[in-house]
Amino acid sequence: MKLTITALLLIFNLTLFAQSKQIAGNYTRSLSEEGKHTIEYKLTLNEDGTFEFHSYTKLQGGTPPEVNKYGKGKWSVKNNVVTFSSDKKEDLNSKYTLDFSNSTARFITKKPRDKTDQIVKTRLTFLDSKMFWLKGIDIFKI
Template identity: 75%
Template sequence: MKLILAILLFIFNLTLCAQSNNFAGDYTRSLSEEGKHTIEYKLTLNQDGPFVFHSYTKMQGGIPPEVNKYGKGKWSAKNNMITFSTNKQDDFDEKYTLDFNKSTARFVTKNPKDKTDQIVKTRLTFLESGIPWMQKNDIFKI
């Protein structure tokens, strides 16, 4: 009985590790109108839990015309939901000012059982965020 329980726990831990491998990586989104406006987002989810986010905005006639915003912290996954958190003491400084606390995103990918030719880009869809412009925003995996 102990052997069966140990094997089941081992298999369960393997599936948890395998799932986290799918989430880690680089995500990006670029929105632009040629010669006028550019908005770029880049999110890196590291395998061991930290994340780094960069937002670049260039607006014609904007004050200032170019804006860079950064955020960092930790992420964790449960099912297909990713929760972001930032520690006010460790993750904030003059450069890193975005607060990702209360931010959650859904990991969206094509279901392995789906045998159709439909193309589904792997992405994170932000459902909630303390950053208003991140809500309902999709960032695609590279």
């Protein structure tokens, strides 16, 4: 009986680790109009459950013309929904000002059973965030 329970727990933990490893990686999104505006998002999800985010904005006629914003914290996944959190004492400072607390994103990839020629880019779609500009944004895995 103990052996059966141990085996089940091991299989369960391997499944969770495999899902996290699949989601971990670098994501990016670039929105630009040639010669006028540029908005870039870069997100790194580390396998140890931490993340770093960088937002770069360059707007023609903007004040200031270029803006860099950073965020960091921890992430976890359950049922393909990634939940982000930032500890105000540890993760937020003069450089890392973006608070990702209670932000969520859905991990989207082509299903293993899908044998069609349809191309599905692996991405995170932000569902909810305190940062209004992040809701609904797709960030693609590179």
